[in-house]
Structures are given as C-alpha cells and as structure tokens.
Amino acid sequence: MTILEDRPSNPAAGDHDRPIGHGRMQRKEDPRFVRGKGRYVDDIVLPGMLHGAILRAPVAHARLVSIDTSEALAHPKVLAVITGTDLQALGLAWAPTLSMDVQAVLVTDKVRFQGQEVAFVVAEDRYAARDALELIQVEYDVLPPVVDARKAMDPGAPVIRDDLPGRTDNHIFDWEAGDKAETDAVFASADVVVKQEIVYPRVHPAPMETCGAVADFDPIDGRLTLYETTQAPHAHRTLFAMVSGIPEHKIRVVSPDIGGGFGNKVGIYPGYILAVVGSIVTGKPVKWVEDRSENLMSTSFARDYIMQGEIAATKDGKILALRTNVLADHGAFNATAQPTKYPAGFFHIFTGSYDLAAAHCTVTGVYTNKAPGGVAYACSFRVTEAVYLVERMVDILARKLDMDPAELRLKNFIRKEQFPYANKTGWEYDSGDYEPTMRLSMKMAGYDELRREQKEKRERGELMGIGISFFTETVGAGPRKDMDILGLGMADGAELRIHPTGKAVVRISVQSQGQGHETTFAQIVAEEIGIPPEDIDVVHGDTDQTPFGLGTYGSRSTPVSGAAVALVARKVREKARFIAAAMLETRPEDLEWEKGRWFVKGDPSVGKTMAEIAMGAHGTVALPEGIDGNLDAEVTYDPPNLTFPFGAYICVVDVDPGTGHVKVRRFIAVDDCGTRINPMIIEGQIHGGLTDGVGMALMEIIEFDDEGNCLGGSFMDYLIPTAMEVPDWETGFTVTPSPHHPIGAKGVGESATVGSPPAVVNAVVDALTPFGVVHMDMPCTPARVWEAMQGGTRPPV
C-alpha cells in the first residue's frame, strides 16, 4: 500500500484531525520540558547526599605500580576513596559486560584505555570530590599501546587482555553469515566485480545529558534505589542483582527523564557501580555525574568497522552478490550491546534492499587500547555499518557500469511480490514495496532536473553532487527463541488498568530518552479502546511500577512494546465486552464494538461506553464466571519476527572547489515505517537522525594519536552539527504495514541515522567525479575533501 499523507507537514494547531488514536497530536511530555521542569538524574537531590568523582587514567596502556590515597583522604570534605584493591576485596573489581566479557570497574592490574577508571572519591560536595582527585598519587609503568586495529593481531603486538586466563593475542571473535562457497562461485563467474575498502570511523553518540547515577542504599532493610541514566532499567536491575549480590526484589532502578540515549546508556558503566559502592560504604546516598570529556572519552562509542567490500554484477547491471570481510575494533573490553547470538549485531543485513543470488560476510573483532563500546548511536545493532557498506558499494558499481545510481537501484530491488523475503544471510524481511518509495523521493527531489543542473554546473567547473541511499532496517529485537541479552529474552510486558471513572494507566517496560512514549503509547491504547489519549497516563522508567522488559534501543519500542500495548488494550476491550454483556443482560457475542463502546447488534442505541463499563466492573454488577471485578489486563509480547522499515534518501551537496568545504543544500527523506502513529513525532525522529547522519558524514570522528591519546575529548574537538550545517529537511512517506505487528507499525527511531550517511557521502563522491574520485571515507571535512581532489584519499584510521 502506498499513500500520500494529505495533512500538512506542519504540526500547527488545528492539525489534530483524529484526536483519539493515531494522529498528529502535541506531545504529552512537552509541557514539562518546555517549562524547564523535566526531572533528570542530576536534578535528583536526596537528604544527606554525597558526591562522587572518578580519577581516570591519563595514558592508554600502563601497569599500575602504586596508588596513594592518603592525601585525598585527609581532605576535610572527603569521606571515602575507593580503589581497585578495595573493590577486589568486595569481589567487585570486575563486572560482566553485555557481550559476556568482563570490564574493570576500577583498575587493579593495568590501565587499558585512556580515561579508564582508576579511583573513586566520595565527598561532601562536587567541588571537593573533584579537587581531591588531584591529591591521589598514582604511579604508572607505561606500556606500548595497540592503537591501530589493523595491527592488533600482528605477532608480537602487546597483549591487552592479559587478565583473561590463557590470552596470548588480541583476538575476540570471528563470525560469519551467508554461504561462502556459493558466493565465491557467483563472484567467479560474474562479468563485473568491484572492490573497495570502506571505513566507518569511530564516532560517539554524545547525548546532551551525560551519564550519571544517584545510588541510595538503605542499610537497615538492605534496599537499593538507583536513579540512573539508563535505557534499560529492568535489565540493569537484574544485572545489578547478579553483580552485587543484593537480591533483585530489594533493588529499584529508576530511569527518570533522560536527555538523549542513542545507545550510549544501554550498558552498565563503572560509574554506576561506584555510586552504589560509595553509598554502601558511606551509608548515604551518592550522586555521580560524569562531565562531557568523561562521556566522550570513556563511554560507549559507535562503529569502528574497517570493511573490505566486493560486489558482483552482470554487465547490464543485475547485482548478483556481495561479500565483505570486516575488522571490528571493540576497544579494550568487549562491551558491545547486542543479542548474544550476534557478536556483530545485525550487520549481516548488509545485503540491503536488493535481491541477490549470494552473499557472505565475515567479521573479526579485536581488542585495542581504546574505550569499549561499538553498538550505539542509533545504529540498530550495526545496521548502520551494513547500510553504509551496501549503499556505497552500489554507487561504486554504478560508476563502474556507467549507470545512473537511481536506475541501478530500481533495477535490483527486492520486488513487492517477493515479500516475505528470505535473504541470503538468514533474515526474513516482513514486508516491503521499494519502488514507489524510491520514485516518490525522486519526484520530490526533481531528480532528472537535478542531474541536468549538475551537468551544466560541471561544465562551468562547479562541483555539485547528488547522493542516493535506499536502506532497509531490521528493528524490534526480538523473538525470544533467537534473541537474548545475557540470557534475558527480548520480550516486553505491558499492563493496562482502567479506573472506575474510565481513565486509564498503561505501564510499559520501555523507557523514553526523548522518543515521545508518553504520547505514542497513549495513542495506541486510545485507538484500541476508544478513550482519548489525554485520559491515558503512560508510566515508564521505574522498575517498581512497570512490568519487566528489555528497554529502548534498536528502535524496538514501537515494534515490541507498542505491540504489547495494543494487545493489552485488546485484552481489556474483550473483557469489557463480557462486562457490558452482563450490564445489558445480553450475551457477549450479541455485542458489537465501535470505538469506545460495546452496543447490541442491530440496536446501536443500546450500549455501554468504556467509562460505564469500567464503573460497572468496579461496581455491583453481577459479573459472569471467570471475570474479575476490574478492567485490567497484562501481557508479555514475544515478537514473531523483526520489522523491516525502509526509506529512500536523496542528498544534494555543493562543494567549494577552492577549499573543499561541503554544503548540504537539500535532503529529501522518504520513510516507510509501516503504520504511522503520530506523524509529528515520526518527523522529529527523522529530523534528528538526518542531522546525526550529516554530522557523521561531514565532521564526527573520535581519533587517537600514536600513544593512544583520545583526540575527541571535548566538543571543541568532537564536532557535532548545528542548525547551520543542515538544510530544511524535505520529508515524505509511504506506508507498508508490518504483517505480523498488531497495528502494522515497524519502528522509526534509527532509520534516518542508519540511512543518511551514505546519501551524504555518495553526494560528496558524486560531486568529486571530475577528479576521478570513486570513494572517500568519512568524515568529509574540508581538508579530507581537498585531499581527495588531489587524488590522495586516505582512510581516517
């Protein structure tokens, strides 16, 4: 199905055509945010609260010789200084990561990346805590670092993880997907094969709110309350129980308002654990909030994939196969967050939107002396890297074949009638109809006109580029049988209660970092049971108040929790039918539903509204056998498959031939995320993601020098885009519902971040065609673009 939305794209007042259910309603959470009344972790102040600060390693690789805390302890406002040795005594020096590795909470033996946690000071105020860090004397014996992932496996390379028994190298894992023999055979007989090394450099999600926690351990009843910047409060509760030995029913994790996550707040950082230890040690609540440099230097980065891509095709442009070997830099600890089975996340969806005869990938993960992480920054578990690879390779092939890149894509799309489509690496794409989406983007862009303009400009020596990216996402992890994180299945719970007066509370397991859950989930319930969304409160982010679930990342909230919410609402609706039947003294099967009301078939004037039924449920009406006196329900939703949103993006850039400066002139984004709930919220997600994409393509990179010093430790060095770097976004959409999701929604939170970088880079490379440039790696800074124009493209790492 392809429809064009006839509503204006401006969410101005009055564009509120369907106030119940789906529609462009204003966000319920905004009044508190626009008034500055959001409540973030750093806004939490508890009586007697102390403050923690972390001493971090100044070097990337060094043996810890000695640490002297006496001077810091003598500071009049310091209550405790915790070192790795102290944690060792508690059995807490190491904590499990989300990838079944371990990570040092505080260094005991060796520093493994610059910025690693060495000691924790607890003091009466933040200033004293920070000052006391300078009073700790640490002696390091500096070791040669492994900075270049390409050299991590060299014989003789320093072994970073000598803490792991029997470790003699820096290898973490080898992983593959697809059929190698079949792929090699297709390559061997193909007319055309092109190869390219493609580097997706290390970037950082850099949420506006850095990470932090307030830990409050009550020594009397042994209860821990932990306010945390976490995208996954329930999973954190379980992990804290496993690490600390505090029984899980005594732990409450609260994730209040969160100022952006992008996957940066999925893992458990040493700082959170240290706040807990600090509270246990001092008997007082302890707050720890990292500063910007700490966030950029020590928390989960993203990408860092060095990909050798190869694409095979016939000479008339039928793409046959794709293969790639990837070297993945995971930093000093393997702490990536993804379903256990998939150490490279969902990278194996690198076949993209194309119908291929064969595909094969291998991924090798290695340790380096850099901060851990890898899966973050709205990447959908590495679909970002996958989409970037395939969309660059297709463009490179188009150049080789001298074909228009739009035409090449149109020729090779998986066709509508092939869905559900089993690709060559094990995915089953739920639904898709790519051509209309592609054609709509070309129409909005005025594609042919742009190509004409480009031709004219080229004749005058002006550099204009047009870049296309067509992405297929895989989001909504995931089916329990295939997907877990540390043994926790990726299903989500939801509970719905209708109060006697007909107002509702829905409790969900996912947590919002800005996605608008309080609005979207109320709208889903509203659509199902006919209560206005204003009358439905969405409760989230507090493990004591919500059912278990795995949290918000990988665009999974709508595909998983959104489904749970729709189903729990349907359960309540069915229950309401029985209660209405009792109230109307008729049989449930004689009732018919219209939004918000059950009525007698053939006699619409006789019926009961949800509010009346709610009062009846809690009142004195005699209820049928098996129906409790409430209007509540709960479900846990185990998704049968992932969902596969897609989109067509077109970027137009102008490059200054004298300076290499790139200006993004236009960006057209047509997204298909299945059924659309709140179009305004969707557009917000797209706008943000496109901005991320322009940032990554043009300026963002976390670099290291030869000693392993992080060169991206502040916003002066790690550049993120502003309103000045981005054009007015031109958004459009098509709707191809998911066949297995209760309301057909697919998720959209990461689509634009995943889909946009290749569009921008393809545009820059297209602009540089007169210089013979076939590929350049991100970021396309003025200097790197100029170097490419001189024939000197070099990888960023």
Place this chain on the structure above:
Amino acid sequence: MQIPAPFDYVRASSVDNALALLDRHGAESRVVAGGHSLLPMMKLRLARPDWLIDINDLYELDYLLVDGPVLRIGAMTRHTTLLESDDVRRLFPIITDAEHVIADPIVRNRGTIGGSLCQADPAEDLSTVCHVLDAVAVVRGPAGERMLSMAEFHRGPYETAVAQNELLIEVRVPIRAGSGSAYEKVERRVGDWAVAAAGASVTLAADGTISKATVGLTAVGLDRNVTEVEAVLVGQVPTEQLFAEAGQLAADACDPLADQRGPIDYKRHLADELTRRVLRVACSRAAASVPDVTIQEG
C-alpha cells in the same frame, strides 16, 4: 560539570580599581572579560588563577567611536556589538566579515575584543584583522598609558606585551579613504576555530592602482602580516594575475602545523586560495568607494 580549581573572585568597579586589584593580588590574578577563553581553560584546569578580577562592570570600556581619522574600540566591546555596527561595516567590512565567523551568538554576546587580543590564540581572528588594519593597542598600567603597534603588542601564540599588572584599554584603527577590506575563513563547522583564514585591506589611488595593501593569515603559523605581498601589489592595477602572485607569496610565507583540522599542504593551499579571495573582495570594495574605478577580470 567541569569544575575549575579553587579561586577567589572580585569585581572591579573602574579601570583604576582593576589595576589596583591586579597589583594587590599579584602574579596569580587574572582579569576576566567575556570569559569565553579563560573559563574553558579553568574548567579544564589548564589555567589556575588564584584570583579572578571581573571587569564586566567597566562599561566605560564598552564603546565604538569614530573620532576623526580613527575608529576607537573600547576593550570591553563585545563581538556582537562589532558585528552589528553600521560604522564598522562601512569603514572596515573585514571586521564584520570576521565577526560573522567567530564562534556562535552565545560566545559573541559575551566575548570581547580585548579578551580576544589578549588571549592571542593562534587561531584567533581579530588579531589578524587588527594586524591587517594597522591598529594600535592602548595599554594602561601603574606607570600610565602606552600605545603599541600590533607588531609590538602581539608577540606570538598566547603572548602579548600586556604585563600582568596592565590592562588593554582600547584599540584604535586608522580610517583611510579609498580603502576596502575583507576576511574569509575555512572552518570544519560553523562556530569552529579556523582551519585557516585570511584578511586583506587595500587602498586604491584615484588612478585605480593599489597604493597600500596588507594581507594577514590566521592559524597558519604567521604572527605578522604577509609583508612580502606589498612589493608585488603596490603601484599595480588589481588583476587576477596579481592576486595569484600574492596568494603564492602568502603560501610561501606561512608555516602551518598538521593537526585534526588538516595537513600542512592543505593549509598552505588555503593561505593561497583565501589570500586571492580576500584581495579580490577587498579590491572591489575599495573600488566601490573610489569613483570611476572598476576591477578588470582575468
């Protein structure tokens, strides 16, 4: 939250009071103007003054005055004031050009010309502009006032002639008839410090020949004007050929370092490219103020 090392703070009530406070608190005291260079360094604990002497109440240093043959700019004049001034735009478009690309509105609302020149960051834009415009710095201390040319004032990266117990009070820019000026910068992102930048000021004689020309560069390791260009430009009618020669001289004169903003050859290339561009614009602006002069193409 980044937290500076402990310090004491005092607000000065006048220039004399500020000088007295600097004297009293000695070597470890610093004045704070807009704070947009000093405070970030303090938060990173790269600067650790014991005393901060706040001069933001010294409104007597916040002025722009066309005074006969000079424009007088008080040291506490904010970037925004310079950016928005019509007098500045008319007389010295190079300042307006530069202010457009200095930081962002938040920084420009607080940052001052005095702080910029005293900070003397190698990528700082107004030092180049003042060099190009032959500005004079007025510095006051316990011994009274001194007038310094930019060559005397600006000693190198992060180094000026202003002593610990002195204040920069004013910047004086000579106004010359028949002049035009321009500034252009390449940055990785709006608000970023320069990868490289260039400024030029050109005065045309009535016959359309160049009677005076200065070119300055930012962030490429040259703390003076590209004096080499004068011999090539002066006495000539402006042409693209001439600009290209000047560009080459600028590229030869500079001494950039490789860093995250770019490699040496790129920065050298920018010295050339931007020199040509600013000369082109400066000449056409000068021509606009000299009747009957047009710039020839090619």
